[in-house]
Amino acid sequence: FDTADNMTAFVFDDYTDDGNVLVLLDSKCEAVASITADNGIKSVAVKNSCVTVLTETHIKVYDSQLKAVSDTLLDDSYSDFIYVGNSAVLMGYDKLNSISL
Secondary structure, eight states: OEEETTEEEEEEEETTTTEEEEEEEOTTSOEEEEEEEOSOOOEEEEETTEEEEEOSSEEEEEOTTOOEEEEEEOSSOOSEEEEETTEEEEEOSSOEEEEEO
């Protein structure tokens, strides 16, 4: 999970469908949106009223209603990321990579 800008994003494992569910909560902890997401979400972050999700091979950005804004195919496998300005710094096994979002 991550929280910022009066939004909280949670990722739950959905064992019945072998996938993940991404849920967005407002400042009152009320669910405002949810979607079935790719299996294998590694990390989630909230920034500038957007939710960014890292999977094994993609980094996806959703708006405040969880509608897809962008989907970037990654050239390698990464386990986590952080925002630095308008870029995501991706952490791999033995390297770091930065991409503009």
